[in-house]
Amino acid sequence: MKILFLVSSLNTGGAERVATTLASAWARRGDDVTLVSTFPRRGTCFYPLDAGVKLVWIADRLNGAGHPLRVTAAKLRILRKMMVDEAPDVVISFLTNVNVMALLAHRGLKVPIIVCERTNPAAASNSGAVLRVLRRLTYPRADVVTVQTESSVEPFRRMVPGIRRLEVVSNPLPPELLERPLRPMVSVGRKRLTAMGRLVPAKQFDLLIEAFSLLAPQHPDWDLVIWGDGPMRDALVRQVAGLGLDDRISLPGRSDAPWDELSKADAFALTSAVEGFPNVLLEAMALGLPCIAFDCPSGPAEMTRQGEDALLVPVGDTAALCKGLERLMREPALRADLARRGAESVRKRYALPQVLERWDDIMKQAE
Incomplete structure (x- = not known):
């Protein structure tokens, strides 16, 4: 053809x-x-x-x-x-x-x-x-x-x-990604919550920073890393500084090796107000990351089979996001279960x- x-x-x-x-x-x-x-x-x-x-x-x-x-x-x-x-x-x-x-x-x-x-x-x-x-x-x-x-x-x-x-x-899913091994279920040392995307209002990274700041004192072994660049960078950096969390929350910019960075994470969060088809959520699940996502239009619900393969919370609900993140941070068995089920599901459906x-x-x- x-x-x-x-x-x-x-x-x-x-x-x-x-x-x-x-x-x-x-x-x-x-x-x-x-x-x-x-x-x-x-x-x-x-x-x-x-x-x-x-x-x-x-x-x-x-x-x-x-x-x-x-x-x-x-x-x-x-x-x-x-x-x-x-x-x-x-x-x-x-x-x-x-x-x-x-x-x-x-x-x-x-x-x-x-x-x-x-x-x-x-x-x-x-x-x-x-x-x-x-x-x-x-x-x-x-x-x-x-x-x-x-x-x-x-x-x-x-x-x-x-x-x-x-x-x-x-x-x-890119075939090169499926050639990669799943990230290990158990990590040693500090743990990392990762997000990734353009630093624009629709991604609502400010809500993720707010939610993480509320949980940080109870989970001192967790850090938040937000990969990406965009017009909201300065505002997000000021937000982190105002919370006194410069040592726990980092915004390192855009990565030329996003899968490598995702594979270093212990959990992934998608906090968008709207998506078309969030590839980064699909890729995080395929790499074996336990994920939490806002149930935004459109993509996350179908991708996660209505929340069977990841935690799905109402769009913009910071309290629900906090509750879900707290579960991921506190429960290694939940992280392992979501990681396994999510990877198996998306690798089959989106190959x-x-x-x-x-x-x-x-x-x-x-x-």
Whole structure:
């Protein structure tokens, strides 16, 4: 099969990791895959990419278009020309802005096109009014639209009426992660609660810091490490200093080896107000970490089988978060049980072969 795969940038991020994982897997099995970064500036591919994938930076073809409207017009021409010249069997697009552009460029062509939302579209606020209108106008032209969780389906149907076919496909676990051993059930010395993500309001790391500060005196052998960077760094650093916990709570920045850092932890916390499909929670569970998560829209409930494989607490409820964290810190048997069950569950349900099989079904539906 010949696949033309469109994504915005290829920097760090969940969509980028999934795009490179899928493109590499398809190329390894013999598909002809062209992966196109539509971002107007050239970059680098942060995640590993199979040598069989043809990588195209649309920035190399813009010829200094300059004004944003000219850049957009040039992108549309380039994408349409690629859809014609490459003659793919299917076009796949990730992220709302890229999806809209792909559908505009695709107008009148017969090649099947699948567009994929990479957040929970009913809860996310990162799409402006114009983009939401364009999504409503263009998505009914797609052969298939995908979301990442069952809980997103009905809200999205109401948001964007007229979609021909709306399907759910989850993110796969990277195969390289599944080659790693599970972290040891028993650790020696100080214990570490870890969180990871962009330091932005939606991640609610301030609530995690507050909850940990309430438990820190009763659990002097535990520390909190929050990996990531972003606009809230200064505010979070001030919060930690104000609590007098600089020696117990650290914010070391972004890690180039996130799985290594997760494997050093004794527990993982996800405190987001909203997610699309939190890869970091999935990866923490797959590595054998006992996890606690806010039951935010969307992802954690389905990922943890409604709290069977991790502790699930109401969104924004600091008291419930404290109670759950206290259980994790106090009960090594609970940590071991959640770690075992969580790893077994997600490694089975989100392994790459299962997700690729689902993608094959969706591509057949688009024909």
